[in-house]
Amino acid sequence: MSNKSGKGALFYAQSGGVTAVINASACGVIETCRRHGIQVYAGRNGILGALREELIDVSKEDRAAIAALRHTPGGAFGSCRFKLKSIEADRARYERLIEVCRAHDIRYFLYNGGNDSADTSLKISKLSAELGYDLKVVGVPKTVDNDLPATDSCPGFGSVAKYTAVSIAEASLDVESMSESSTKVFVMEVMGRHAGWIAAAAGLAAEGKDAPPHVILFPEVPFEQDQFLARVKEVVAKVGYCSVIVSEGVKTPDGKFLTDSGVVDAFGHAQLGGGAAPIVAGLVKDKLGYKIHWAVPDYLQRSARHIASKVDLDQAYAVGKAAVEYALAGKNAVMPVIKRVSSKPFKWKIEAAPITKIANIEKKLPANFITKDGFHITAAARTYFEPLIRGEAAPPYDATTGLPKYVRLKRVLLKKKLPKYEIADK
Amino acid sequence: MSNKSGKGALFYAQSGGVTAVINASACGVIETCRRHGIQVYAGRNGILGALREELIDVSKEDRAAIAALRHTPGGAFGSCRFKLKSIEADRARYERLIEVCRAHDIRYFLYNGGNDSADTSLKISKLSAELGYDLKVVGVPKTVDNDLPATDSCPGFGSVAKYTAVSIAEASLDVESMSESSTKVFVMEVMGRHAGWIAAAAGLAAEGKDAPPHVILFPEVPFEQDQFLARVKEVVAKVGYCSVIVSEGVKTPDGKFLTDSGVVDAFGHAQLGGGAAPIVAGLVKDKLGYKIHWAVPDYLQRSARHIASKVDLDQAYAVGKAAVEYALAGKNAVMPVIKRVSSKPFKWKIEAAPITKIANIEKKLPANFITKDGFHITAAARTYFEPLIRGEAAPPYDATTGLPKYVRLKRVLLKKKLPKYEIADK
Numbered sequence: 081m082s083n084k085s086g087k088g089a090l091f092y093a094q095s096g097g098v099t100a101v102i103n104a105s106a107c108g109v110i111e112t113c114r115r116h117g118i119q120v121y122a123g124r125n126g127i128l129g130a131l132r133e134e135l136i137d138v139s140k141e142d143r144a145a146i147a148a149l150r151h152t153p154g155g156a157f158g159s160c161r162f163k164l165k166s167i168e169a170d171r172a173r174y175e176r177l178i179e180v181c182r183a184h185d186i187r188y189f190l191y192n193g194g195n196d197s198a199d200t201s202l203k204i205s206k207l208s209a210e211l212g213y214d215l216k217v218v219g220v221p222k223t224v225d226n227d228l229p230a231t232d233s234c235p236g237f238g239s240v241a242k243y244t245a246v247s248i249a250e251a252s253l254d255v256e257s258m259s260e261s262s263t264k265v266f267v268m269e270v271m272g273r274h275a276g277w278i279a280a281a282a283g284l285a286a287e288g289k290d291a292p293p294h295v296i297l298f299p300e301v302p303f304e305q306d307q308f309l310a311r312v313k314e315v316v317a318k319v320g321y322c323s324v325i326v327s328e329g330v331k332t333p334d335g336k337f338l339t340d341s342g343v344v345d346a347f348g349h350a351q352l353g354g355g356a357a358p359i360v361a362g363l364v365k366d367k368l369g370y371k372i373h374w375a376v377p378d379y380l381q382r383s384a385r386h387i388a389s390k391v392d393l394d395q396a397y398a399v400g401k402a403a404v405e406y407a408l409a410g411k412n413a414v415m416p417v418i419k420r421v422s423s424k425p426f427k428w429k430i431e432a433a434p435i436t437k438i439a440n441i442e443k444k445l446p447a448n449f450i451t452k453d454g455f456h457i458t459a460a461a462r463t464y465f466e467p468l469i470r471g472e473a474a475p476p477y478d479a480t481t482g483l484p485k486y487v488r489l490k491r492v493l494l495k496k497k498l499p500k501y502e503i504a505d506k
Numbered sequence: 507m508s509n510k511s512g513k514g515a516l517f518y519a520q521s522g523g524v525t526a527v528i529n530a531s532a533c534g535v536i537e538t539c540r541r542h543g544i545q546v547y548a549g550r551n552g553i554l555g556a557l558r559e560e561l562i563d564v565s566k567e568d569r570a571a572i573a574a575l576r577h578t579p580g581g582a583f584g585s586c587r588f589k590l591k592s593i594e595a596d597r598a599r600y601e602r603l604i605e606v607c608r609a610h611d612i613r614y615f616l617y618n619g620g621n622d623s624a625d626t627s628l629k630i631s632k633l634s635a636e637l638g639y640d641l642k643v644v645g646v647p648k649t650v651d652n653d654l655p656a657t658d659s660c661p662g663f664g665s666v667a668k669y670t671a672v673s674i675a676e677a678s679l680d681v682e683s684m685s686e687s688s689t690k691v692f693v694m695e696v697m698g699r700h701a702g703w704i705a706a707a708a709g710l711a712a713e714g715k716d717a718p719p720h721v722i723l724f725p726e727v728p729f730e731q732d733q734f735l736a737r738v739k740e741v742v743a744k745v746g747y748c749s750v751i752v753s754e755g756v757k758t759p760d761g762k763f764l765t766d767s768g769v770v771d772a773f774g775h776a777q778l779g780g781g782a783a784p785i786v787a788g789l790v791k792d793k794l795g796y797k798i799h800w801a802v803p804d805y806l807q808r809s810a811r812h813i814a815s816k817v818d819l820d821q822a823y824a825v826g827k828a829a830v831e832y833a834l835a836g837k838n839a840v841m842p843v844i845k846r847v848s849s850k851p852f853k854w855k856i857e858a859a860p861i862t863k864i865a866n867i868e869k870k871l872p873a874n875f876i877t878k879d880g881f882h883i884t885a886a887a888r889t890y891f892e893p894l895i896r897g898e899a900a901p902p903y904d905a906t907t908g909l910p911k912y913v914r915l916k917r918v919l920l921k922k923k924l925p926k927y928e929i930a931d932k
Binding site: 255 | 520523578579583588679681682688692694710711713799800801802805808809810811892903905906909910
């Protein structure tokens with residue numbers, strides 16, 4: 081049975097770690113499809129839903145609920161960490177995906193994720209061509225890690241950046257006011273296992289001389305204990321206190337994660353998803369004797385829709401919208417990316433990039449974004465980051481509960497047409 | 507030399523841990539003084555400034571800067587942790603305070619803090635009477651701990667409560683969407699060394715059946731490991747994931763802080779100002795095998811002016827304003843407190859309470875706020891807490907930097923009139 085519109089349906093799935101604005105991309109996808117009369121089926125828990133034929137019938141969600149996705153964090157349809165291997169190794173699964181598409185007349189396949197998802201999209205596109213099934217595969221960029229190539233920034237990143245810069249500015253005001261008799265050194269950990277994009281963005285808070293954060297520890301710069309401690313001591317002597325940002329991915333000079341290094345005895349449970357901040361803070365306490373405090377916001381930073389960046393939100397919506405338009409226009413194996421036209425004034429546009437240019441490539445923090453001493457960001461970094469945290473986009477709040485009005489979708493599944501499918505080794 | 511107005515000057519100091527809205531109280535104090543033509547001298551770093559005769563001349567700050575205190579977190583004049591002992595033990599210091607007041611014709615002494623500050627206020631009031639120096643001493647309530655008696659709530663608390671409830675709601679949406687293939691249990695630590703006020707307020711996020719947070723660990727309820735693990739397992743089985751709030755003050759059945767208990771080997775650095783969350787998360791991982799994540803927002807929670815509660819902000823301003831009015835009306839050894847007139851609709855007013863009813867008394871979380879199983883809040887708790895996080899009061903943001911426009915005062919010191927004074931054993 082063919083899709084009502086006669087144009088085929090569109091499949092949309094969220095992949096990997098979610099963000100404060102990935103649902104805004106979903107909103108862009110769905111609202112654009114509705115304008116074009118295209119059915120949307122969303123994968124329940126991402127690609128797992130596609131494999132199991134657990135397809136959420138988005139037509140069952142009302143207009144207001146879809147609009148509310150724009151201001152709701154998390155992944156409204158569910159996401160997953162599940163990487164398909166090469167076509168050779170995982171051929172049965174790729175074929176299953178095509179089979180599910182065929183069963184529901186899905187002609188557009190939109191996959192909202194990072195590097196891995198781009199890789200998967202590419203393979204689905206290849207196999208559908210090989211099998212002679214006409215499917216337009218389009219990626220939708222997303223990752224707080226900001227490490228996708230070909231795009232100026234990644235939707236999700238600007239909001240974490242804003243959260244992080246605002247948080248360290250606020251906490252530092254607190255520490256500063258108490259520093260004579262209380263905490264002298266405050267250490268805040270940020271996400272970024274492989275690259276210091278978020279750590280660098282925290283540096284935006286340092287407006288003016290001696291403003292916090294005073295020290296940033298990047299994964300790109302080997303952690304030299306003595307140099308770090310000397311800098312902290314110097315800052316405390318001069319400013320009265322010291323605010324430190326540490327990336328979870330900071331490594332010792334021998335290339336081990338600080339959380340695995342044993343720098344501070346019997347701490348550092350890397351698998352606990354945090355621990356660089358208590359290690360660094362413990363070191364300051366032990367070696368310099370200062371009263372310290374540390375914070376690990378963890379998921380709070382990537383889900384903080386209440387302090388999302390308006391620019392990030394607009395870009396997240398725009399890539400969702402563009403992905404649909406590209407698919408309907410017949411583009412295949414592409415991803416809408418953000419092209420910066422100018423920084424001052426900040427102007428951007430969306431353009432299509434071939435997925436081959438994105439899959440499995442990690443964009444590194446440019447070397448010229450880090451100051452020579454390795455402890456802060458340069459003016460070039462500031463020019464890049466600043467526009468990304470610009471603008472506010474507060475969610476609506478309930479006047480009685482005082483809480484944001486986040487939406488929960490009904491997530492009604494389509495009736496299955498295929499036999500049951502078990503995912504063996506997920 | 508007497509004060510310009512001929513009415514005597516007013517001294518204002520911030521004490522103890524600062525909050526997102528203590529500067530709003532300062533704003534209330536200063537704007538009210540300006541309306542009455544009263545000079546304000548603020549203690550640099552709290553009572554330390556009074557002892558050292560380091561008095562900030564507030565008349566040097568312009569109107570816009572004072573207005574901006576309303577939306578700036580931290581303590582704009584500096585605060586401190588410095589407790590004066592009994593009059594007998596610390597008589598020289600109390601006399602020094604009176605001497606400083608006398609030198610600058612300070613006739614009103616406003617001290618913005620918690621239990622300890624109320625105690626100090628009381629003693630200053632007693633000694634000034636004994637020495638025949640006419641000084642009106644008025645407390646201004648403040649503490650994120652919400653543990654002052656005689657007041658419905660404490661300015662500063664409502665904003666931490668809002669931050670905490672919003673944060674756990676957001677992070678839980680994130681965890682929920684990833685829970686099939688990633689994190690199953692998320693643990694967030696909140697402040698509250700002695701009482702579970704903040705932990706309880708986090709429960710407000712649990713709107714509706716099975717909504718997060720699913721488990722709250724209060725300092726008031728001894729931590730029974732087996733019962734806790736059984737509950738987590740039950741929630742994961744039913745809901746698919748489990749969100750846990752743990753107060754930093756949680757204790758084992760033998761009365762030790764969890765962070766000092768050795769429950770998880772070689773973790774728990776209590777003096778690091780955090781660690782209950784990684785301990786609880788580690789336990790879940792070890793015993794139940796779930797993938798876990800944990801967060802310790804630490805100072806972020808009490809400085810998060812960007813997500814302050816409007817009710818809290820209004821109350822913070824109102825107590826500052828009322829403190830000045832009480833002092834000018836000749837009231838002494840009192841504190842303006844918040845009286846709840848009704849919960850539905852929420853109505854409150856300010857009234858004067860004698861400081862004797864506040865000093866050194868800790869208000870405990872009522873037993874009927876905790877459910878029988880010890881893991882959540884009751885409807886009575888919800889009725890109490892809900893109005894306190896109501897309303898938003900975002901700070902203004904800079905359109906270019908994307909950051910809140912927080913103010914930094916000039917803090918010009920008055921010329922000293924007395925010989926140098928050293929604080930020996932602080």
